[in-house]
Amino acid sequence: MFKRFRRLRLNEKLRELVTETVITKNDFIYPLFVRSGEGIKNEISSMPGVYQMSIDEILKECEELKSLGLYSIILFGIPDVKDSIGSDALSEEGIIARTLRAIKEAHPDMFVVTDLCFCEYTDHGHCGILDMKHKTVNNDATLEILGKQAVIHAKAGSDMIAPSGMMDGMIEAIREALDDEGFENLPIMSYSTKFASAYYGPFRDVAESAPSFGDRRSYQMNPANRREAILESLEDEFEGADILMVKPALAYLDIIRDIRENTKLPLAVYNVSGEYSMLQAAKRAKVIDYERVMMETMIGFKRAGADIIISYHAKEVAKLLDKC
Ligand code: PBG
Numbered sequence: 621m622f623k624r625f626r627r628l629r630l631n632e633k634l635r636e637l638v639t640e641t642v643i644t645k646n647d648f649i650y651p652l653f654v655r656s657g658e659g660i661k662n663e664i665s666s667m668p669g670v671y672q673m674s675i676d677e678i679l680k681e682c683e684e685l686k687s688l689g690l691y692s693i694i695l696f697g698i699p700d701v702k703d704s705i706g707s708d709a710l711s712e713e714g715i716i717a718r719t720l721r722a723i724k725e726a727h728p729d730m731f732v733v734t735d736l737c738f739c740e741y742t743d744h745g746h747c748g749i750l751d752m753k754h755k756t757v758n759n760d761a762t763l764e765i766l767g768k769q770a771v772i773h774a775k776a777g778s779d780m781i782a783p784s785g786m787m788d789g790m791i792e793a794i795r796e797a798l799d800d801e802g803f804e805n806l807p808i809m810s811y812s813t814k815f816a817s818a819y820y821g822p823f824r825d826v827a828e829s830a831p832s833f834g835d836r837r838s839y840q841m842n843p844a845n846r847r848e849a850i851l852e853s854l855e856d857e858f859e860g861a862d863i864l865m866v867k868p869a870l871a872y873l874d875i876i877r878d879i880r881e882n883t884k885l886p887l888a889v890y891n892v893s894g895e896y897s898m899l900q901a902a903k904r905a906k907v908i909d910y911e912r913v914m915m916e917t918m919i920g921f922k923r924a925g926a927d928i929i930i931s932y933h934a935k936e937v938a939k940l941l942d943k944c
Pocket residue numbers: 735737739747784785819820821822823824891892893894
């Protein structure tokens with residue numbers, strides 16, 4: 621009698637040779653939160669290891685990131701003054717523009733992505749200009765100022781624009797605004813499939829960007845809808861996005877795979893604040909092997925189809941990779 625069951629005959633060396641998914645430092649973009657002032661480095665209580673920093677501290681942080689082999693960051697700004705249209709984001713003296721110029725001067729070898737949205741800059745905390753009558757975001761008025769914000773970032777030295785507001789037509793509008801100003805070669809990474817998620821909670825503490833009324837469900841996606849999630853990303857590809865994104869990551873691994881299989885563009889995932897905070901809380905409670913769970917999570921993102929991982933864990937991962 622022949623036994624017909626199959627198994628792979630892998631010894632230890634062979635197991636290494638056939639490993640399908642590997643994590644490297646080049647997979648990561650590390651988020652940084654900047655505010656004005658000097659010598660400011662405020663830790664966020666729900667996100668141990670994550671800080672609001674002034675520009676001088678951001679420059680030191682870049683030095684440390686480079687020493688760990690991390691060269692890519694995404695910037696979020698916390699303005700001194702918020703108003704109804706997010707003026708700080710539209711000024712060359714705004715927090716992001718100033719930070720970009722400082723980083724580019726001190727660290728020209730950093731790859732600096734800039735998050736493009738208005739929720740951090742408006743006093744009502746929504747992602748664009750409000751339509752007062754309906755108390756919702758006015759999509760088309762917002763497209764116009766998104767274009768302006770993108771050009772401000774471009775002129776200040778951004779290496780990639782990452783619009784995160786999920787407005788309809790935003791990629792086309794931003795692409796056109798950039799091209800008109802001579803930035804035809806500046807890439808756009810779209811938050812193309814962004815769900816209305818409770819996992820953004822801690823971020824809104826750091827960025828001080830919780831909406832003062834209502835929620836973002838009119839422009840962010842319903843977590844229940846898979847086909848719509850794919851369509852949204854494909855729409856941004858059609859409008860000219862260079863990189864697509866799924867956000868959050870952990871509860872949406874199927875969507876990452878779905879989009880991976882429906883596009884040839886590179887795909888990023890955003891391992892968001894709430895996902896980071898959960899692991900940190902479990903670590904503090906000593907209920908998991910934190911480092912192993914973290915690496916397993918990162919492998920999961922890549923195995924699902926991610927090329928880029930935006931993660932607050934990036935520094936810890938880099939340190940761990942240096943150890944082994
Ligand atoms: C801004 C933006 C948000 C995040 C990234 N860009 C917040 C939001 O949509 O409310 C969330 C990131 C995180 O939770 O880590 N539009």
